[in-house]
Amino acid sequence: MSNFTKEDIQYYANFARIDMPDAEAEKYATRLDTLLEFSDRLKELDTTDVEPMTHPLAIVNVLREDTPEDILNRDEMLKSVEDHEDGLIKVPNILD
Amino acid sequence: MVVNKTASELQSLLHSRELSVKELTEATLQTIEEKDKTIQAFLTVTGPEALAAAEQLDNLPDDKRGSLFGMPIGIKDNIITKGIKTTCASKMLENFVPVYEGTATERVKDSGMVVVGKLNMDEFAMGSTTEHSAFQITRNPWNLDRVPGGSSGGSAAAVAAGEVLFSLGSDTGGSVRQPAAFCGVVGMKPTYGRVSRSGLVAFGSSLDQIGPITTTVEDNAMLLSAIAGADYRDASASEKPVPDFRNSLTGDIKGLKIAVPARYLGEGVDPEVREAVKKAIGVLESLGAHVDEVDLHYSRYAAPTYYVISSAEASSNLARFDGIRYGYHPADAKNLNEIYLRSRSEGFGEEVRKRVLYGTYALSAGHHEDLYERAQKVRTLIAQDFQNVFKEYDVIVGPTSATNAYKLGETIKDPLTLYANDLLTTPVNLAGIPAISVPCGFADGLPVGLQIIGNHFEEAMLYKVAHAYEQATEFHRQTPPAGKGN
Numbered sequence: 001m002s003n004f005t006k007e008d009i010q011y012y013a014n015f016a017r018i019d020m021p022d023a024e025a026e027k028y029a030t031r032l033d034t035l036l037e038f039s040d041r042l043k044e045l046d047t048t049d050v051e052p053m054t055h056p057l058a059i060v061n062v063l064r065e066d067t068p069e070d071i072l073n074r075d076e077m078l079k080s081v082e083d084h085e086d087g088l089i090k091v092p093n094i095l096d
Numbered sequence: 097m098v099v100n101k102t103a104s105e106l107q108s109l110l111h112s113r114e115l116s117v118k119e120l121t122e123a124t125l126q127t128i129e130e131k132d133k134t135i136q137a138f139l140t141v142t143g144p145e146a147l148a149a150a151e152q153l154d155n156l157p158d159d160k161r162g163s164l165f166g167m168p169i170g171i172k173d174n175i176i177t178k179g180i181k182t183t184c185a186s187k188m189l190e191n192f193v194p195v196y197e198g199t200a201t202e203r204v205k206d207s208g209m210v211v212v213g214k215l216n217m218d219e220f221a222m223g224s225t226t227e228h229s230a231f232q233i234t235r236n237p238w239n240l241d242r243v244p245g246g247s248s249g250g251s252a253a254a255v256a257a258g259e260v261l262f263s264l265g266s267d268t269g270g271s272v273r274q275p276a277a278f279c280g281v282v283g284m285k286p287t288y289g290r291v292s293r294s295g296l297v298a299f300g301s302s303l304d305q306i307g308p309i310t311t312t313v314e315d316n317a318m319l320l321s322a323i324a325g326a327d328y329r330d331a332s333a334s335e336k337p338v339p340d341f342r343n344s345l346t347g348d349i350k351g352l353k354i355a356v357p358a359r360y361l362g363e364g365v366d367p368e369v370r371e372a373v374k375k376a377i378g379v380l381e382s383l384g385a386h387v388d389e390v391d392l393h394y395s396r397y398a399a400p401t402y403y404v405i406s407s408a409e410a411s412s413n414l415a416r417f418d419g420i421r422y423g424y425h426p427a428d429a430k431n432l433n434e435i436y437l438r439s440r441s442e443g444f445g446e447e448v449r450k451r452v453l454y455g456t457y458a459l460s461a462g463h464h465e466d467l468y469e470r471a472q473k474v475r476t477l478i479a480q481d482f483q484n485v486f487k488e489y490d491v492i493v494g495p496t497s498a499t500n501a502y503k504l505g506e507t508i509k510d511p512l513t514l515y516a517n518d519l520l521t522t523p524v525n526l527a528g529i530p531a532i533s534v535p536c537g538f539a540d541g542l543p544v545g546l547q548i549i550g551n552h553f554e555e556a557m558l559y560k561v562a563h564a565y566e567q568a569t570e571f572h573r574q575t576p577p578a579g580k581g582n
Contacts, residue, residue, distance in 0.1 A: 009453070016411060016456040017418075017433075018449055019441035028453060035407075035454050039400045042470050045477070052472030053479060055302055055332075056288040056528020057552070062331040070329070076195040080422035091420060094432045 198295015215250030270521025277545020360494030411455025
C-alpha cells in the first residue's frame with residue numbers, strides 16, 4: 001500500500017525547507033511509507049483515557065533572576081557568518 | 097607503553113610524578129596516530145590544544161588536581177567544544193567552530209581531563225552503525241569488517257581500540273549502549289536530566305542524554321560523577337545531589353531483585369546472544385540475586401513510538417540550520433528561500449532529511465493527533481510499564497542488542513532490522529530511566545552486551561550490579577586483536 005504520493009512528499013518537504021525534485025520525492029515516498037506502516041502498530045492500542053507524555057520527568061518550572069550572564073562574544077560569533085556588515089548579518093533580498 | 101595501563105594505574109603514576117600529564121598526552125596522541133589509521137574513530141585530533149592543556153595541568157599543585165587528573169578523553173562530535181570544530185559528522189557543520197564550551201566538556205576539563213579529539217558518529221546522531229557519517233567509516237576494533245555500532249560509534253571504537261580510556265557519547269534511543277555492546281566496552285545512558293544537555297547539539301530533546309563510555313565500570317562511575325548535576329544553562333538538568341558513584345561499587349548484590357522481561361530474550365534475538373545473556377543472569381544469581389521473569393507488554397510498541405517522537409523533535413530542532421548564521425552556505429543563492437532550501441538539501445544527508453520529513457509530517461495539521469499525540473500516549477503506557485516492574489524489582493536485565501555487530505554495509509539497506517533492535521534500547525529513553533551496557537561474552541567472536549536498566553536516578557544501583565558482574569567475570573579484561581580483519 002502506498003500512502004505517500006510524490007506530491008505529498010513535496011508538500012511536506014516545503015514546510016521543512018528541503019528541496020525535493022521529482023526523482024527524490026519518489027524515493028522518499030517509499031521510505032516514509034515504511035515508517036508510517038511501522039507506526040500502524042500503535043493503532044492496536046486503546047489510548048482513549050491515556051494522558052500524553054510530553055516530558056520524561058515531572059519537573060516544575062525552574063526560575064532565576066533575569067540577569068545577563070555568559071554573554072557570547074559577537075565578533076567570535078560573526079566568524080561563522082558568511083556575509084555581515086557592521087555587526088549585522090546580511091542576507092539576499094527577500095522580495096524579488 | 098603507558099597507554100596500556102588502567103586509569104587508576106595511570107593516576108597513581110601521575111600523582112607520584114613518575115609520569116607527567118604531558119608525557120601521557122604525547123603517548124596518547126602517538127597511539128591515536130597509529131591505531132586510528134585503521135579504526136577511523138576520530139574526526140578531529142586536537143594535538144596542540146591537548147598538549148597545551150597538559151602542560152598547564154602539570155603545573156597544578158596537588159590540592160588543585162581534579163578527580164580524573166591527566167586522563168585523556170575523546171568527545172563525540174555533537175558535543176560542542178569551544179574553539180574546536182564540532183561537525184555532528186554532517187556536511188552542514190563541516191566548518192563549524194563553537195564559541196562556547198558545553199557543560200559536560202567544561203566539567204570534564206574541571207576534573208583535570210585532557211580532551212584529545214572529537215569522535216565520529218552517525219550524522220546528527222541518527223543511525224546505529226556510524227555509517228551515516230558524512231566523513232568517514234569507523235571500524236569495529238574486534239573485526240575491521242564490522243561496524244562499531246552507533247550513533248556513538250567513534251566513542252566506543254576509540255575506547256575499545258585502546259586509543260583513549262574515556263569518551264563521551266550521547267544516547268537518544270540507544271546510541272551509547274549499543275555501540276558499547278558492539279565494541280565490548282562499558283556505556284551508561286544516565287537518567288534524563290542527570291547530565292546537562294547544554295552544549296549537546298539537540299536531536300530529540302525529551303530523549304537525549306550524554307553518557308560515558310569506558311573500559312571498566314569504575315572508570316565509568318568516576319566520569320559520570322564528574323559530569324552530572326544541576327546546571328543553570330539547562331533547566332531540565334536535575335537538582336538532585338550527585339553521589340560519588342564509586343561508593344556503590346561494593347560487589348554485594350545479595351538479595352537484589354532482578355526482573356528479566358521475556359520479550360528481551362524472545363524472537364529476533366540471536367541464539368548466541370541469548371545464551372551469553374542467560375549465562376550472565378546465572379552469574380548474577382550465583383552472587384545472591386533473585387531473578388524472575390516479567391512481562392513488559394508495551395515494549396513492542398516502543399520502536400514505532402520512538403521514531404514518531406524523535407523524528408518530530410528532530411524536525412523542530414534541526415529547523416535552526418538555515419545556512420545563515422553558521423553552517424553550510426550555498427554559493428550564489430539568489431534569494432533567502434534558496435539559501436534555506438539549498439543549505440538544508442545539500443548540507444543534510446539522506447537519513448537526516450528522511451527523519452526531518454517524517455517529523456514534519458507527524459507534526460502537521462491533520463496528522464498531529466493521529467500520529468504524534470498517539471505516540472505520546474503510548475509513551476505514557478511504556479513508562480508506566482517500567483514503573484510497575486520497579487515497584488517490585490531493583491533492576492531489569494536483558495541484552496543490549498539483539499545481535500552482534502553488523503557487517504559494514506550489511507543492514508543499512510534494511511531499516512526494519514535496525515528498528516527491531518530498537519525494542520531493547522528505545523523504551524529506556526522514552527521512560528527517561530538510566531541503563532548501562534557491560535561486556536558479557538561473545539557471539540561468533542564479537543562482543544555481547546548485558547543491559548541493566550534501573551529506575552529514575554538509580555545510577556548507583558546500576559553501577560553496583562554492573563561492577564559485581566564485571567568483577568565475577570573476565571570479559572572486561574579481553575582486548576580486541578590489534579588491526580585484525582577478515
